[in-house]
Amino acid sequence: MSEINNKNTSGIEKDKFFAPENEKRTVTAPDGQIIEIDPLNDYFCGDAPRVHKPHKNKLFESFLNWARAESIWVLGFGTGCGSIELYPLLTPRFDAYRFGIQMAPTPRQSSLMIISGYLSVKTLKRVVRSYEQMQNPKFVMGLGSCTINGGMYWDSYNTINRLDYYLPVDTYIAGCMPRPEALLAGFNHLKKAIKEGKGEGANKYAENFEWYKANQKKIIKDWNMPDYNW
Amino acid sequence: MKELLQRLEYRFDVSDIVQKRENQTFLTIDKKHTISLITHLRDIENFSHFVLLTAVDWIEDNLFQLTYILHNPEVNIDIAIRTMISRDNPEMDSAHHLWEQVATYQRELKEMFGINFPGSPGVNDSFILEGWDDIPPYRRDFDTKKYTEETYFPRPGRQTNDPAEYMKNKLYPNG
Numbered sequence: 181m182s183e184i185n186n187k188n189t190s191g192i193e194k195d196k197f198f199a200p201e202n203e204k205r206t207v208t209a210p211d212g213q214i215i216e217i218d219p220l221n222d223y224f225c226g227d228a229p230r231v232h233k234p235h236k237n238k239l240f241e242s243f244l245n246w247a248r249a250e251s252i253w254v255l256g257f258g259t260g261c262g263s264i265e266l267y268p269l270l271t272p273r274f275d276a277y278r279f280g281i282q283m284a285p286t287p288r289q290s291s292l293m294i295i296s297g298y299l300s301v302k303t304l305k306r307v308v309r310s311y312e313q314m315q316n317p318k319f320v321m322g323l324g325s326c327t328i329n330g331g332m333y334w335d336s337y338n339t340i341n342r343l344d345y346y347l348p349v350d351t352y353i354a355g356c357m358p359r360p361e362a363l364l365a366g367f368n369h370l371k372k373a374i375k376e377g378k379g380e381g382a383n384k385y386a387e388n389f390e391w392y393k394a395n396q397k398k399i400i401k402d403w404n405m406p407d408y409n410w
Numbered sequence: 411m412k413e414l415l416q417r418l419e420y421r422f423d424v425s426d427i428v429q430k431r432e433n434q435t436f437l438t439i440d441k442k443h444t445i446s447l448i449t450h451l452r453d454i455e456n457f458s459h460f461v462l463l464t465a466v467d468w469i470e471d472n473l474f475q476l477t478y479i480l481h482n483p484e485v486n487i488d489i490a491i492r493t494m495i496s497r498d499n500p501e502m503d504s505a506h507h508l509w510e511q512v513a514t515y516q517r518e519l520k521e522m523f524g525i526n527f528p529g530s531p532g533v534n535d536s537f538i539l540e541g542w543d544d545i546p547p548y549r550r551d552f553d554t555k556k557y558t559e560e561t562y563f564p565r566p567g568r569q570t571n572d573p574a575e576y577m578k579n580k581l582y583p584n585g
Contacts, residue, residue, distance in 0.1 A: 329565040402541030
């Protein structure tokens with residue numbers, strides 16, 4: 181393995197943060213065929229995200245929005261202390277399922293990402309990767325005052341202050357921490373916005389892609405991943 | 411506890427012995443003899459549990475204080491060993507050969523305080539701050555507020571009120 185790495189990287193100035201799993205390499209397939217793998221080009225789509233315009237037929241679009249609002253699948257990704265507030269929602273006492281809300285284990289099967297509480301730079305990198313893997317239409321909910329202005333971590337060296345500089349946020353829920361009732365109110369607010377056709381976060385992200393990337397790259401200094409992680 | 415401290419004083423050049431609790435004592439030793447004292451405590455005095463390793467930045471004295479806390483589960487006694495190292499060349503002997511988990515503490519101190527532990531496994535890998543390029547953030551000359559304002563797009567409009575002043579103005583507006 182080390183021989184292969186040396187062969188491929190010789191003569192090229194190596195990025196300090198380049199991840200070893202992204203290096204070009206030759207691999208012997210199970211059938212004996214020798215293939216070359218360039219993960220950055222083979223595993224990821226190099227294109228930037230595209231804007232998906234709403235359907236021309238307004239009636240049909242409103243039907244789609246109704247369907248999107250009534251089956252919100254939440255990515256099970258707790259970034260901070262607020263993720264503890266999410267679990268009571270699924271219990272019989274609060275029962276978020278009656279609003280069509282359930283948890284999904286993978287980014288590609290979910291439509292809502294909840295940034296639950298403070299977001300450190302290290303987590304933001306994972307959040308960006310997960311968010312970009314989600315399929316359109318996708319929504320972001322900022323939970324707690326940490327995502328609004330930094331909250332009690334506003335002067336911390338490693339937590340972001342404003343989430344809307346890095347991801348397009350559809351709903352904020354204020355509080356530290358918000359109770360599950362506040363979360364349910366936030367979900368209803370989000371559903372209302374989606375039904376009115378205002379859940380256009382993914383398009384906003386695609387339109388202002390360069391601005392979001394510049395903000396993300398300003399703080400994620402070891403950017404050892406492709407620009408768009410589809 | 412007393413007998414143990416007497417034994418330690420007899421063998422090592424320990425100073426500043428402060429008994430903080432009935433079963434917890436702090437003592438100071440110079441940098442050279444720290445690891446041998448820890449080894450002695452672990453192998454001969456049965457301090458088998460390594461509780462933590464942390465650092466304090468004494469910027470006025472140009473020193474870092476390292477604190478190793480060891481625990482003896484048989485008699486339920488804690489001993490905290492303080493050692494001062496220079497801030498100009500912060501380097502300390504590694505203790506990872508005594509307990510494996512010490513390497514993690516040392517890796518954290520390398521990142522947060524910039525204290526080097528040569529030979530400790532993975533000590534140069536990033537721990538929490540990936541790709542940090544400023545001075546280590548736990549050092550007291552690192553200005554967190556300034557760094558945040560330059561980096562994280564603070565939301566304008568944040569203001570604070572002194573509660574006493576605010577209530578005074580509200581209740582007695584005429585002074």
